Amino acid sequence: MSYTEEIYERVVNQNPGEPEFHQAVKEVLESLKVVIDANEEEYRKLGILERLVEPERIISFRVPWVDDQGQVQVNKAYRVQFNSAIGPYKGGLRFHPSVNQSILKFLGFEQIFKNSLTGLPIGGGKGGSNFDPKGKSDREVMAFCQSFMTELSKYIGADTDVPAGDIGVGAREIGYLFGQYKKVQSVYEGVLTGKGLTYGGSLVRKQATGYGVVYILDEVAKAHNDSIQGKTLIVTGSGNVAIYAAEKATQLGGKVVAMTDSSGYVYDPNGINLDVMKDIKEVKRARIKEYAERVPGSTFTAGKGVWNISCDIYLPCATQNEIDLDAAKKIVEGGCKYLIEGANMPTTIEATNYVIENGVVFMPGKAANAGGVATSALEMTQNSMRISWSAEEVDEKLHGIMQDIFKKVDEASKRYGMEGNYVAGANIAGFEKVVDAMKAQGVV
Ligand code: NDP
Numbered sequence: 001m002s003y004t005e006e007i008y009e010r011v012v013n014q015n016p017g018e019p020e021f022h023q024a025v026k027e028v029l030e031s032l033k034v035v036i037d038a039n040e041e042e043y044r045k046l047g048i049l050e051r052l053v054e055p056e057r058i059i060s061f062r063v064p065w066v067d068d069q070g071q072v073q074v075n076k077a078y079r080v081q082f083n084s085a086i087g088p089y090k091g092g093l094r095f096h097p098s099v100n101q102s103i104l105k106f107l108g109f110e111q112i113f114k115n116s117l118t119g120l121p122i123g124g125g126k127g128g129s130n131f132d133p134k135g136k137s138d139r140e141v142m143a144f145c146q147s148f149m150t151e152l153s154k155y156i157g158a159d160t161d162v163p164a165g166d167i168g169v170g171a172r173e174i175g176y177l178f179g180q181y182k183k184v185q186s187v188y189e190g191v192l193t194g195k196g197l198t199y200g201g202s203l204v205r206k207q208a209t210g211y212g213v214v215y216i217l218d219e220v221a222k223a224h225n226d227s228i229q230g231k232t233l234i235v236t237g238s239g240n241v242a243i244y245a246a247e248k249a250t251q252l253g254g255k256v257v258a259m260t261d262s263s264g265y266v267y268d269p270n271g272i273n274l275d276v277m278k279d280i281k282e283v284k285r286a287r288i289k290e291y292a293e294r295v296p297g298s299t300f301t302a303g304k305g306v307w308n309i310s311c312d313i314y315l316p317c318a319t320q321n322e323i324d325l326d327a328a329k330k331i332v333e334g335g336c337k338y339l340i341e342g343a344n345m346p347t348t349i350e351a352t353n354y355v356i357e358n359g360v361v362f363m364p365g366k367a368a369n370a371g372g373v374a375t376s377a378l379e380m381t382q383n384s385m386r387i388s389w390s391a392e393e394v395d396e397k398l399h400g401i402m403q404d405i406f407k408k409v410d411e412a413s414k415r416y417g418m419e420g421n422y423v424a425g426a427n428i429a430g431f432e433k434v435v436d437a438m439k440a441q442g443v444v
Contacts, residue, residue, distance in 0.1 A: 003040050004029040007049040018102035020320060020345070024109050025053055027349055031424035032431055034416050047443075048435055055108060057081040058101070061151045063129060065143040067136075076100075077148055079127035081161060082108035085437040088159055089125030090115055090373060092166030095144075095173065097132045103320070104128055107166075107344055111373070113430030114366040117405050120377040125161055127152070133168050134285075145176035153181045158189040158384070164376045165194040167319065170240060171206070175199075190383030193376035202379035204394040205372075210244025211395070212371015213315060213342040214252065215402035220338060220363055220422075223410065229253035234311045235272075236260045237318030238281050238288055241342045241369065245315050247274055258309050260318060261288040265306040268298035310334030317342030325350045332358040341365035352423065367409050367426040374401045 001009075011025045029036075029049070036043055043049060063075040078101055081089045091111040094104070104126045112124030129148060133141050156163060165174055174194045181191050195201035204211070214228070221227050228249060233256045235246045246256045255271040261281075266272070266288055276294055280286045292300035307323070307330035314336050316322055320343065323331070328351035331339065339355055340363045341347060347355070347362075356362050375398055382388055389397075412432075413425030 002033065002037065003044055003049060004033045004036050007053060010050070011053050015102075015105070018105060020102045020106040021109065023349060024106035024345060027345075027352075027423070028109070028113065028427050028431075031421075031427040034418075034424075035428055035431065046439065048438065051438065052083070052112075052434075053109070055080050055082045055105065056084060058105075059152070059155050060101070063131065063144060063148045063151070065140070065147045067140055067143075075129045075131040075144070077127070077129035077131075077151070078104050079152060079155060079161070079163070080104045080108035080125060081155075082124040082126070083112045083434065084123035085434050085441060086116060087121035087123045089161040090122035090164070090376065091124060091126040092128075092164045093169045093173075093177075094126070094128035094166040095131045095133050095168035096128070097130050099128045099130045106320070110344055110366050112434055113427060114370045115373055116430040116433045117367055117408060117426060118370050118374040118377065118401055119404060120374060120401075122373065122377050125163070126166075127163055128166065128169070131168075133173065138172070141173065142176045145173055146180040149177045149180035150184055153184050156181075156191055158191050158380070162190065162376070162380060163192055164373070165240070167239065170194075171196060190380050193379040195379070200379075200383050202375060202382055202394055203389065203391040204398060205375045205379055206240065207244040207247070208375035208394075208398055209241045209369050209372030210246070210317070210342065211248045212374070212398060212402045213241065213245045213317070213340055213368050214248035215371065215399050216363060216368050216406050217249070217313065217315070217338060217340045218252065219403055219406035220340065220361055223406075224361065226337075227253075228313070231255070231312040232257050232310075233313040233315060234258045234306060234309060235315045235317055235342070236265075236306060236322060236346070237316075237343065238277060239318070241372070242315075242317035243274065243278060243281065245317050245342050246272060246277075249313075249315070250274065254313065257311065258306050259288065260306050262318075263287050263289065264300055264302040266291045266298055266300050267309060268295060270297055307331050307334070310336070312337050314339045315342050316346035318346065319343055320345045321348050323347040323351045325354055327351065328354040331355060332360060336360055339363075340368045342369050344369065356421070356423075361420070361422075363409075363422045364426050366430065367405050367422065370405055371398050371402055374398060
């Protein structure tokens with residue numbers, strides 16, 4: 001058995017009931033096999049893979065809070081501090097009823113390689129809770145955030161671990177979390193990113209993940225002598241990543257014809273009107289169905305099935321494993337040319353293999369959605385220097401970082417004779433830097 005196979009088996013045996021974590025490890029180890037095999041003896045002796053797949057620390061805690069009826073509620077919460085070889089732990093907080101240790105370990109593991117790809121000094125981490133902000137009053141969300149941060153604040157800091165947003169954690173939640181950190185720690189520092197502009201946030205952070213997805217799509221298209229201009233797109237999700245991916249794609253001449261939320265999808269052959277979508281999702285926090293009620297010519301369909309619509313470019317920007325093999329078959333059948341992951345691991349391993357085998361150009365989330373964390377790192381820089389860059393400056397840096405990520409991914413895939421395999425390229429390029437730092441720092 002090869003070293004990578006042994007480690008995968010070890011992960012499955014030692015982490016029972018964690019399928020998402022197993023899936024993320026499998027995908028990474030499969031594409032690192034060629035690199036590991038070439039240095040197997042050295043890596044085995046140093047226990048590189050054993051250390052890489054084991055989080056440095058997981059903090060698990062309860063979050064008690066009082067709802068509007070005066071009832072005490074208790075949620076589970078975690079922070080996975082996965083790998084600090086190249087910098088302080090960095091990665092978002094997710095508030096969603098599906099959150100468990102497996103999901104946060106998969107996200108934290110992916111984050112190690114993503115953060116490495118940005119070229120910035122940030123390690124990998126992730127956290128969150130099974131709390132569902134949907135349908136809660138602002139007071140309830142604040143009560144939860146305050147209780148959550150009272151505990152988490154003991155383990156994070158501007159130079160140790162800097163969380164950000166993710167599913168269910170947007171500007172409102174980050175504000176409450178930051179306020180509580182400041183109160184209990186008596187320190188005003190850049191301990192969270194995605195902050196509001198009046199208290200240390202960075203311009204363009206809100207847009208960064210979605211814009212970054214489209215900047216890398218643009219690089220991919222150029223590498224295939226193509227462009228976004230005139231293409232039809234489907235963007236899944238209608239949250240932070242989806243809305244700004246749709247916005248940038250539209251600015252670059254693409255037409256987004258469908259978007260989703262967990263209740264279903266809207267189809268608008270004239271191109272999604274993003275002002276309406278932002279009002280529904282960012283202001284009213286309402287369901288996507290309202291779009292079809294407001295925009296003539298558009299339709300709402302409940303449930304999954306957005307893949308039945310054909311498009312040139314698919315940008316899954318909602319959640320993990322939304323594209324399974326059946327969906328992948330529909331996507332290929334519809335003539336899709338590019339599938340660029342805005343969400344983390346939205347495509348199952350079987351679906352990824354199927355689309356790639358059928359000629360779809362595929363860019364994995366750890367490269368494509370790295371613009372968010374990269375801009376978070378730019379927010380950290382601005383906080384520690386106590387300065388604010390203009391929107392143009394941040395956008396230009398983000399654009400440059402995404403171009404650089406594409407180059408690294410493309411170059412690594414070519415170096416190992418797998419040209420165009422961006423899954424392998426992203427994993428290899430991310431891994432090389434982290435492993436170099438781990439080796440230099442000794443057995444810690
Ligand atoms: P948001 O909470 O802003 O939006 C999430 C969107 O996905 C919503 O439209 C939501 O629908 C939908 N969604 C969530 N869960 C499901 C589900 N189980 N089934 C169907 N639809 C679902 O999150 P973000 O936009 O911030 O994050 C989206 C993805 O991008 C995640 O995978 C996240 O990890 C990843 N990401 C986010 C970054 C960021 O900067 N925010 C950075 C890098 C990656 P509904 O409202 O109905 O639940």
